[in-house]
Amino acid sequence: MNRPVHTHGAFAAVTALFFGxxxxxxxxxxxxxxxxxxxxxxxxxxxxxxxxxxIAYAVVSLPAASLVGRLRQVxxxxxxxxxxxxxxxxxxxxxxxxxxAGVLVGLFVIASGITVLQVAAxxxxxxxxxxxxxxxxxxxxxxxxxxxxVLGPLIGAxxxxxxxxxKPGKSLDAASRHAALSSIDGAxxxxxxxxxxLGLFIWSMRHRIEAAAPAAGRAISVRQTIAEGLRSPWAxxxxxxxxxxxxxxxxxxxxxxxxxxxxxxxxxxxxxxGYFVSLYWLGAMIxxxxxxxxxMALPAYRLLTVTTALAAALCVIAFVMGGAPAGYAALAxxxxxxxxxxxxxxxxxxxxxASQEATAGFLCTAIVGGAFLPLAAGxxxxxxxxxxxxxxxxxxxxxxxxxxxxxxxxxVRSATGDEPQKPAALH
Numbered sequence: 001m002n003r004p005v006h007t008h009g010a011f012a013a014v015t016a017l018f019f020g021x022x023x024x025x026x027x028x029x030x031x032x033x034x035x036x037x038x039x040x041x042x043x044x045x046x047x048x049x050x051x052x053x054x055i056a057y058a059v060v061s062l063p064a065a066s067l068v069g070r071l072r073q074v075x076x077x078x079x080x081x082x083x084x085x086x087x088x089x090x091x092x093x094x095x096x097x098x099x100x101a102g103v104l105v106g107l108f109v110i111a112s113g114i115t116v117l118q119v120a121a122x123x124x125x126x127x128x129x130x131x132x133x134x135x136x137x138x139x140x141x142x143x144x145x146x147x148x149x150v151l152g153p154l155i156g157a158x159x160x161x162x163x164x165x166x167k168p169g170k171s172l173d174a175a176s177r178h179a180a181l182s183s184i185d186g187a188x189x190x191x192x193x194x195x196x197x198l199g200l201f202i203w204s205m206r207h208r209i210e211a212a213a214p215a216a217g218r219a220i221s222v223r224q225t226i227a228e229g230l231r232s233p234w235a236x237x238x239x240x241x242x243x244x245x246x247x248x249x250x251x252x253x254x255x256x257x258x259x260x261x262x263x264x265x266x267x268x269x270x271x272x273x274g275y276f277v278s279l280y281w282l283g284a285m286i287x288x289x290x291x292x293x294x295x296m297a298l299p300a301y302r303l304l305t306v307t308t309a310l311a312a313a314l315c316v317i318a319f320v321m322g323g324a325p326a327g328y329a330a331l332a333x334x335x336x337x338x339x340x341x342x343x344x345x346x347x348x349x350x351x352x353x354a355s356q357e358a359t360a361g362f363l364c365t366a367i368v369g370g371a372f373l374p375l376a377a378g379x380x381x382x383x384x385x386x387x388x389x390x391x392x393x394x395x396x397x398x399x400x401x402x403x404x405x406x407x408x409x410x411x412v413r414s415a416t417g418d419e420p421q422k423p424a425a426l427h
Contacts, residue, residue: 011128011137013205017077017121018141020198021114022148024084024191026281028053028107030156030274031184032254033261037270038180039100040171043255047378050254052104054246054370056111062222064119065361074206076120081199083113088188088195095184098177103184115364122345123360124209138342139292146285146338150278157274159187161257228358234410235359238348239366241403245340246366247373248311248393248400252333254374256280259330259386266327276327280334287338295339304343304404308397311336315394322387330390340400347407 028050036046068076087109094102125141160183172180202209229235260266260273268276287307294303314336317329345363352359373396377389 009205009208010211011125011141013202013209014121014125014128015141015144016198016201017117018125018145019148020194021117022145023152023194024110024148025053025114026149026152026253027156027160027187027191028250029153029253029277030160030257033257033270033274034160034180034184035100035103036258037172038177038184041100043258043378043381044375047254047374048104049107050250050374051371052107053111054250054368054374056108057115058365058368058371060112060115061119061365061367062225062361064116064364065225065357066222067116068120069357072210073120073124074202074209076116077202078199080113080116080120081195081202083116084110085113085192085195087111087113088192091188092185095181095188098181106188115367118367119360119364122342122364123349123356133296136292136295138346139288139295139339142339142342143285143288143292146281146288149281150285153277153281154275155190156187157257157271157277159183159190161271161274225358225361228354229362232352232354232359234348234351235354235362237403237406238344238352238359239362241344241348241400242341242363242366243369244373244396244399245337245344245369247369248315248396249337249340250370251374251377251389251393252315252330253277253280255377255381255386255389256330258381260327262386264322264385264387266324276331279331283332283334283336284338287335288342291339299408300339300343300347301404301408303339304347305401305408307336307339308401308404312394312397312401315390315397319387319390319394326387333393336397344400344403350412351407351410353413 032046032049035041035049036043039045064076067079071079087106089106090109091103091106094100094104094106121141122138125138128137160180162179162183229239256277257270257273260276261268261270266273291303311333314329314333318326318333321329348363349356349359354362373392377392380389380391
């Protein structure tokens with residue numbers, strides 16, 4: 001009879017992880033703008049920061065699925081947090097040596113730890129309670145993830161973008177460059193202490209998490225994970241959807257400060273533009289809290305259809321209009337992004353014929369879209385301006401709308417994976 005209490009406590013602890021990795025991940029946005037000036041980079045070269053971070057999902061997700069199956073949740077989480085701490089220390093060393101490659105390696109290691117967290121925590125949040133409310137729980141956890149992504153750019157802009165401006169053809173003087181590198185040091189020292197505090201909290205809650213967690217699934221190898229995923233059309237389709245969603249979201253977020261700062265849009269100081277990036281993520285946070293309630297009354301696939309179509313329309317406005325309206329349209333995309341990741345994730349889990357472990361590994365691997373699509377957006381920005389780079393997210397959201405429509409027509413597998421069912425009217 002104590003299981004509901006344990007479940008609620010475990011769910012709260014897991015939700016704290018969502019907040020933590022949202023906060024850390026969102027610091028990449030102001031970091032891209034900062035390193036562009038510090039190391040005198042092109043837009044494509046600056047986007048290598050996002051590439052180094054999100055490529056970890058392609059490299060680590062499938063091994064992480066096997067690792068989580070063997071270590072179970074708490075040990076996997078502690079291992080992931082330890083890896084993230086190591087990544088911060090590498091960035092501190094790279095910053096001290098003024099080597100951009102060191103920053104990139106550190107970002108890769110941090111993202112590797114976050115990947116393990118995602119593989120462990122996303123299915124866990126969905127499972128900690130009644131099956132019929134899995135969309136609600138994962139969307140609620142993602143809402144707290146969004147709270148972290150709102151605070152990250154606010155703090156990051158204050159620490160990383162102070163005194164930095166994008167003056168074409170000019171480089172920072174030695175004193176300004178040293179001050180900017182010191183700001184990177186300060187930001188990642190703060191993150192180290194934050195990760196340590198989060199690890200202590202999870203360890204203190206380990207008994208509740210272990211008691212409330214679902215029974216251990218079978219441990220499967222990377223090879224088995226790939227084989228299972230490839231045999232499931234919906235695991236592959238869901239992976240493609242996650243690739244497109246994360247790529248679109250990161251393409252907009254990492255260039256948002258530079259986009260608003262540019263003369264053809266808002267022409268405001270870079271640090272102030274960095275603060276506005278928080279509005280992009282604030283929209284996602286508000287939308288996830290609202291969306292978690294709407295999930296109780298509306299089919300998830302229908303809500304996803306509406307939000308993806310609206311996001312595509314806003315990107316077209318940013319692409320076509322320019323000026324102040326383009327800036328507001330770009331920021332408003334964050335509200336549409338709100339329910340996309342958790343909804344794509346749970347819609348795919350419901351429809352995939354592969355095991356939960358294999359499907360989760362496939363979906364988290366697909367987050368690598370955040371590495372490749374921003375590079376393409378950066379190349380368009382270098383050649384044609386930031387405004388034209390919105391062609392990429394517009395196309396992504398259009399394809400995601402088709403995914404949502406297909407999900408509404410697909411059969412849902414039962415909890416045991418046996419008899420397929422029609423999509424439920426309510427989630």
